[in-house]
Amino acid sequence: xxxxxxxxxxxxxxxxxxxxxxxxxxxxxxxxxNPAVLAIDLYNKAYQGGNRPxxxxxxxxxxxxxxxxxxxxxxxxxxxxxxxxxxxxxIYTTRHADTDGVRSTHRRMGKEAxxxxxxxxxxxxxxxxxxxxxxxxxxxxxxxxxxxxRKVGADSLIIFGESTSGCVRASTVDAHSYGFHNVVVEECTxxxxxxxxxxxxxxxxxxxxxxxxxxxxxxxxxxVVRGLSLPxxxxxxxxxxxxxxxx
Numbered sequence: 404x405x406x407x408x409x410x411x412x413x414x415x416x417x418x419x420x421x422x423x424x425x426x427x428x429x430x431x432x433x434x435x436x437n438p439a440v441l442a443i444d445l446y447n448k449a450y451q452g453g454n455r456p457x458x459x460x461x462x463x464x465x466x467x468x469x470x471x472x473x474x475x476x477x478x479x480x481x482x483x484x485x486x487x488x489x490x491x492x493x494i495y496t497t498r499h500a501d502t503d504g505v506r507s508t509h510r511r512m513g514k515e516a517x518x519x520x521x522x523x524x525x526x527x528x529x530x531x532x533x534x535x536x537x538x539x540x541x542x543x544x545x546x547x548x549x550x551x552x553r554k555v556g557a558d559s560l561i562i563f564g565e566s567t568s569g570c571v572r573a574s575t576v577d578a579h580s581y582g583f584h585n586v587v588v589e590e591c592t593x594x595x596x597x598x599x600x601x602x603x604x605x606x607x608x609x610x611x612x613x614x615x616x617x618x619x620x621x622x623x624x625x626x627v628v629r630g631l632s633l634p635x636x637x638x639x640x641x642x643x644x645x646x647x648x649x650x
Contacts, residue, residue, distance in 0.1 A: 408432065411589060411614055413605040416598070428609035434623045435559020435584040439492040439552055443542060443564030443571050445479070445526045446497045448519040449593075457595050468565055471593040471600070478590040478617045479526055479563060485624040487529065492555045495522055495534045496542040496570070540573035549581055559584035561620060562612070563591035568599040575612050585612035588620055 408429050409422060449472045452460025457469035486493060497520050528534055535546050542548050552560075560583050562575055571592055578585050587607055594600035608614035 406616070411604065411608065413601040416601055417605055425609050432613040432615060434561065434586055434620060437557055438559040438561050439494060439555060439557035440486045441542060441560045441562045441574065442493065442495045443562065443574055444496055445522050445564050446520045447523055449565050450523055461595070468593050468595050471595065472565065475591050475593045476525055482563065482588060482591055482617055482621060483526065485621045486561065489624040489627045492557060493528070493532045494548065494551065495528050495532065496537055497522060497534060498537055540570045541577045542570070542574040543577040543581065561586045561588060563588040565593050567592050567594040568603045572603050572607060575607055579611040586620060587612045587614045588617050589614055590617040
């Protein structure tokens with residue numbers, strides 16, 4: 404059964420007055436015709452401290468997304484599996500520990516081990532999948548990402564990872580500016596702050612992307628494998644080794 408355009412995690416913080424203001428953004432939501440997967444910053448640092456409350460793990464592991472990151476692992480694994488089965492190009496972003504003082508945000512950071520920015524083993528790239536190294540928040544800024552997307556013929560993106568308010572948002576806005584149709588997958592995207600997560604998903608959904616649930620995206624990809632055309636999934640209304648690119 405099609406979900407309402409606003410049937411997402413922000414329902415408990417967005418009131419009717421705000422929804423009225425954003426009503427002109429309501430539309431049909433879909434996966435694009437020729438999508439590529441963009442997995443943002445699924446690196447070890449985000450998972451440090453284990454599946455525990457974010458505030459608790461951040462006392463020792465600054466920058467960890469704690470339980471929010473761990474909750475996203477299984478949905479992300481399922482989505483990656485479906486994307487690979489459907490033959491979609493899969494591209495990852497991360498960074499190097501030493502970027503000579505160039506940072507993606509103003510957060511205080513000390514010297515770090517390079518291993519913190521390796522993609523988490525359970526979500527790691529398969530042979531032949533591209534890993535783009537960046538220094539700013541957006542996966543596009545100062546990197547060859549757009550060239551690789553054009554090369555594989557992608558006209559749309561399926562985006563997920565962390566953090567919702569930082570690198571996911573920046574990459575999604577840049578992708579929109581480059582003319583890509585974007586899907587951001589709710590259950591596979593996370594942040595340290597749930598408030599930031601919900602507000603940014605709400606804003607991205609209305610302006611720059613179609614926020615969709617992971618089961619809907621997987622259903623679409625399974626339909627592609629079966630040879631079905633499923634361009635519209637939600638109603639707008641309730642009625643070869645791994646290549647390494649340096650930034």
